[in-house]
Amino acid sequence: MGALEEAHLAACGCDEDDDEDLVVLGGGGEEAGDAMEAAVRELLVGLGEDDRRDGLRRTPKRVAKAFRDGTLGYKQKVKDIVQGALFPEVGVDKRTGSAGGTGGQVVVRDIDLFSYCESCLLPFSIQCHVGYVPSGGRVVGLSKLSRVADVFAKRFQSPQRLANEVCSALHASIQPAGVAVALQCWHIPLPENLKCKSSQGLIRASHSSRSGVFEGENSSFWNDFVALLKLRGIDMEMDSHSAIIVPWCPLRPHEVPLCNGHGKRMATNGAISPKSGSAPSNMVSAVSSMLLSLGEDPLRKELVGSPQRYVQWLMRFRACNLDVKLNGFTLNGANVYERPVEDATDHRAISSELHLPFCAQCEHHLLPFYGVVHIGYFGSEDCEGIDRSHFQALVHFYGCKLQVQERMTRQIAEAVYSISHRGAVVVVEANHICMISRGIEKIRSSTATIAVLGHFLTDSSAKASFLQNIIDTADLEE
Amino acid sequence: MGALEEAHLAACGCDEDDDEDLVVLGGGGEEAGDAMEAAVRELLVGLGEDDRRDGLRRTPKRVAKAFRDGTLGYKQKVKDIVQGALFPEVGVDKRTGSAGGTGGQVVVRDIDLFSYCESCLLPFSIQCHVGYVPSGGRVVGLSKLSRVADVFAKRFQSPQRLANEVCSALHASIQPAGVAVALQCWHIPLPENLKCKSSQGLIRASHSSRSGVFEGENSSFWNDFVALLKLRGIDMEMDSHSAIIVPWCPLRPHEVPLCNGHGKRMATNGAISPKSGSAPSNMVSAVSSMLLSLGEDPLRKELVGSPQRYVQWLMRFRACNLDVKLNGFTLNGANVYERPVEDATDHRAISSELHLPFCAQCEHHLLPFYGVVHIGYFGSEDCEGIDRSHFQALVHFYGCKLQVQERMTRQIAEAVYSISHRGAVVVVEANHICMISRGIEKIRSSTATIAVLGHFLTDSSAKASFLQNIIDTADLEE
Numbered sequence: 001m002g003a004l005e006e007a008h009l010a011a012c013g014c015d016e017d018d019d020e021d022l023v024v025l026g027g028g029g030e031e032a033g034d035a036m037e038a039a040v041r042e043l044l045v046g047l048g049e050d051d052r053r054d055g056l057r058r059t060p061k062r063v064a065k066a067f068r069d070g071t072l073g074y075k076q077k078v079k080d081i082v083q084g085a086l087f088p089e090v091g092v093d094k095r096t097g098s099a100g101g102t103g104g105q106v107v108v109r110d111i112d113l114f115s116y117c118e119s120c121l122l123p124f125s126i127q128c129h130v131g132y133v134p135s136g137g138r139v140v141g142l143s144k145l146s147r148v149a150d151v152f153a154k155r156f157q158s159p160q161r162l163a164n165e166v167c168s169a170l171h172a173s174i175q176p177a178g179v180a181v182a183l184q185c186w187h188i189p190l191p192e193n194l195k196c197k198s199s200q201g202l203i204r205a206s207h208s209s210r211s212g213v214f215e216g217e218n219s220s221f222w223n224d225f226v227a228l229l230k231l232r233g234i235d236m237e238m239d240s241h242s243a244i245i246v247p248w249c250p251l252r253p254h255e256v257p258l259c260n261g262h263g264k265r266m267a268t269n270g271a272i273s274p275k276s277g278s279a280p281s282n283m284v285s286a287v288s289s290m291l292l293s294l295g296e297d298p299l300r301k302e303l304v305g306s307p308q309r310y311v312q313w314l315m316r317f318r319a320c321n322l323d324v325k326l327n328g329f330t331l332n333g334a335n336v337y338e339r340p341v342e343d344a345t346d347h348r349a350i351s352s353e354l355h356l357p358f359c360a361q362c363e364h365h366l367l368p369f370y371g372v373v374h375i376g377y378f379g380s381e382d383c384e385g386i387d388r389s390h391f392q393a394l395v396h397f398y399g400c401k402l403q404v405q406e407r408m409t410r411q412i413a414e415a416v417y418s419i420s421h422r423g424a425v426v427v428v429e430a431n432h433i434c435m436i437s438r439g440i441e442k443i444r445s446s447t448a449t450i451a452v453l454g455h456f457l458t459d460s461s462a463k464a465s466f467l468q469n470i471i472d473t474a475d476l477e478e
Numbered sequence: 479m480g481a482l483e484e485a486h487l488a489a490c491g492c493d494e495d496d497d498e499d500l501v502v503l504g505g506g507g508e509e510a511g512d513a514m515e516a517a518v519r520e521l522l523v524g525l526g527e528d529d530r531r532d533g534l535r536r537t538p539k540r541v542a543k544a545f546r547d548g549t550l551g552y553k554q555k556v557k558d559i560v561q562g563a564l565f566p567e568v569g570v571d572k573r574t575g576s577a578g579g580t581g582g583q584v585v586v587r588d589i590d591l592f593s594y595c596e597s598c599l600l601p602f603s604i605q606c607h608v609g610y611v612p613s614g615g616r617v618v619g620l621s622k623l624s625r626v627a628d629v630f631a632k633r634f635q636s637p638q639r640l641a642n643e644v645c646s647a648l649h650a651s652i653q654p655a656g657v658a659v660a661l662q663c664w665h666i667p668l669p670e671n672l673k674c675k676s677s678q679g680l681i682r683a684s685h686s687s688r689s690g691v692f693e694g695e696n697s698s699f700w701n702d703f704v705a706l707l708k709l710r711g712i713d714m715e716m717d718s719h720s721a722i723i724v725p726w727c728p729l730r731p732h733e734v735p736l737c738n739g740h741g742k743r744m745a746t747n748g749a750i751s752p753k754s755g756s757a758p759s760n761m762v763s764a765v766s767s768m769l770l771s772l773g774e775d776p777l778r779k780e781l782v783g784s785p786q787r788y789v790q791w792l793m794r795f796r797a798c799n800l801d802v803k804l805n806g807f808t809l810n811g812a813n814v815y816e817r818p819v820e821d822a823t824d825h826r827a828i829s830s831e832l833h834l835p836f837c838a839q840c841e842h843h844l845l846p847f848y849g850v851v852h853i854g855y856f857g858s859e860d861c862e863g864i865d866r867s868h869f870q871a872l873v874h875f876y877g878c879k880l881q882v883q884e885r886m887t888r889q890i891a892e893a894v895y896s897i898s899h900r901g902a903v904v905v906v907e908a909n910h911i912c913m914i915s916r917g918i919e920k921i922r923s924s925t926a927t928i929a930v931l932g933h934f935l936t937d938s939s940a941k942a943s944f945l946q947n948i949i950d951t952a953d954l955e956e
Contacts, residue, residue: 104929227945228926451582467705
């Protein structure tokens with residue numbers, strides 16, 4: 001879109017690429033918004049970017065909006081949600097029933113939520129399971145369990161505090177015999193720890209919280225809750241054991257989680273290791289000012305150090321000259337093609353490097369997108385000696401920066417084509433955290449892009465063979 | 479909640495159990511809302527219910543709101559969504575690239591949506607996959623593909639028209655080289671066709687639509703699109719073949735779908751068979767007036783007959799005296815317990831009937847909830863001769879009406895306990911369509927309730943054995 005066209009759109013009152021703004025913002029928040037946007041602009045400049053270039057010009061507005069939407073919970077009141085949704089319901093006979101009220105336990109399983117990690121300010125995703133035992137002859141509308149959980153998810157959180165706060169709030173507002181909350185959470189790892197199958201690289205944590213009749217080692221209500229989760233294949237006990245060795249927030253590598261025996265994890269106040277120098281102080285101050293704008297207290301003990309960690313994360317995607325990493329790409333070595341695929345049609349050799357992991361930063365929203373790159377090309381003499389490590393370096397070069405998936409796909413394809421002049425095909429599959437945290441209908445969505453150059457354009461069987469190869473190897477990869 | 483308490487809440491301005499209203503409604507729509515609510519009240523009375531009883535008093539307000547929210551798409555403009563979100567992006571070199579623009583094809587897979595069936599006015603759920611080939615040196619923000627799809631989903635639709643409208647709208651607004659849309663849709667069947675594993679009973683349909691470079695039998699773009707979906711395990715071709723024999727909307731049983739060879743399904747204008755007499759005309763008129771209030775034209779040809787079908791659906795849950803169906807429950811017969819489970823602790827026989835399907839109508843939202851009931855009890859002489867068919871009749875009696883899951887669980891448990899005086903345990907697992915269509919974060923959620931009576935309260939190993947039995951048999955059931 002040219003500048004002229006954009007000016008026209010602005011004149012039409014369409015200079016807003018997210019009209020969700022209209023609903024959420026209403027009239028207020030203008031000044032705080034401006035402060036947020038100025039802070040984001042400072043971050044972009046700190047990353048070595050031109051904040052006026054296309055694609056970045058409205059990024060401050062988008063980032064500010066994402067943070068505002070993601071922390072809406074600070075402005076919501078549980079009382080307002082629950083109060084009108086308590087329904088009188090005759091209870092199980094007290095002489096015979098276990099519920100002291102109304103028909104036993106109620107569990108809503110598999111509620112999709114996302115929250116923001118208070119340690120690094122990046123979003124994390126959640127599957128939330130809530131149970132309660134009604135009391136006082138009343139039950140709460142089922143959807144309210146999910147809505148209350150969302151109030152506390154839409155804040156800066158740790159998984160355990162989130163579980164505790166949801167549990168306490170439901171207990172106070174419904175006044176049931178007890179509440180049980182179980183969370184399964186997924187945090188993005190450091191880029192270098194992403195595995196080929198992106199979901200396997202995510203950091204998992206399971207946390208729970210209980211009140212009233214769910215408390216105690218031998219609570220039969222808790223045992224029923226655990227059993228009702230198992231009916232959906234959710235095993236909280238196994239989860240809490242398997243997730244125990246990795247720190248939750250990868251930006252706090254020295255925080256070793258401990259298990260307290262209840263399937264909960266407790267964090268020690270381990271030393272934070274800020275790589276000093278990697279987080280310029282003006283950028284850190286900018287992030288602190290963003291927290292203030294959101295109504296948070298940057299001096300709250302859980303948030304001390306978080307702006308620095310967020311900047312450290314961002315600085316991994318700093319614009320810089322990485323061409324040197326690509327030098328290997330033109331060197332001759334000993335290896336020839338890995339995984340050669342014979343084309344059934346005309347027997348030309350197709351080479352491919354599949355499932356190369358990457359982590360990029362979406363330039364529209366300053367949030368990670370991550371996944372795998374698949375590269376196919378027709379071999380030629382120029383390609384001899386190029387091995388997987390060279391392709392991984394190429395992916396890193398084009399991926400590890402402020403990017404959009406479409407451009408990254410094209411750039412990798414053109415780079416491969418510049419070596420393998422006969423043909424190149426590149427598929428990028430990615431999960432965009434900006435999609436997850438900005439609209440829950442997209443929580444499971446995944447984006448695939450493909451660029452096709454040279455012979456692959458005309459040789460459809462060669463391309464089909466490459467694509468089939470991705471499917472065939474999907475389960476083999478780690 | 480007593481009348482006094484409710485009056486107090488009303489005085490506080492909390493007389494609204496869904497404060498989502500505050501966001502969506504804003505100031506307008508009052509009068510139309512009143513007309514909608516009067517119509518819903520007419521439906522409740524027609525169903526033999528007392529519309530002033532607790533649980534139903536605010537149902538008209540909730541139903542009206544659900545229909546308004548679910549059809550918001552009529553008021554949204556695609557232009558507003560897309561216009562500000564077109565980003566300039568350098569294209570693949572035209573001499574070598576396939577895209578005539580920018581880097582090839584872009585596909586967003588697995589977008590969760592729901593829509594309303596125009597034949598029967600019940601919601602159906604959708605997994606939506608959208609692809610396009612950029613042109614003119616610009617790409618669209620990824621999240622906009624999902625948001626445009628949602629504009630057309632939030633209307634009264636048929637799956638094929640939904641696919642067509644999303645495709646056309648994206649083509650017109652992005653002006654790409656082409657657009658491909660693939661939908662996987664699930665419709666609730668008639669209650670009697672629900673299977674034990676509820677998801678297997680749903681009616682599936684796959685539909686697609688294409689424009690530009692995706693058109694034609696041998697479009698390589700279409701082939702790539704299909705391949706990129708396969709990378710996520712989505713097989714549109716297989717889907718369209720397997721779903722071909724069942725009519726989409728079960729309230730139009732004589733509409734036989736035809737395949738047109740493109741994986742699309744086309745419907746014949748088969749005869750509608752309204753069971754005359756089962757849809758009182760005042761109720762049908764009420765539903766027509768609701769459509770008018772929503773800005774729809776009840777005379778639009780796709781909607782003729784829909785109010786009648788919706789009323790036919792509702793009338794299946796009419797309050798009526800079904801006690802006669804339970805007569806068998808007290809008869810003595812030849813069968814003894816099925817699936818007896820020996821309790822390891824004290825060897826008393828636990829009997830169970832698992833995975834009994836049901837379909838109820840949520841009394842708060844006039845929308846179906848459906849799933850399975852599991853019943854366990856300690857055998858006694860009084861239970862002799864009771865077999866699965868009796869329990870199924872019991873489940874039908876308490877399930878097939880305006881209900882809430884908590885009450886249904888208690889009622890079934892107490893009914894079983896009245897026969898098996900030693901102990902009864904009942905688990906109900908359900909998907910609530912009101913949860914799906916009123917908040918997308920709950921689209922995967924599922925609710926479990928449990929009621930425990932008699933010996934099962936104290937004998938935890940007996941209860942554990944019953945719960946384990948459900949897990950063990952989950953995969954065996956149809």
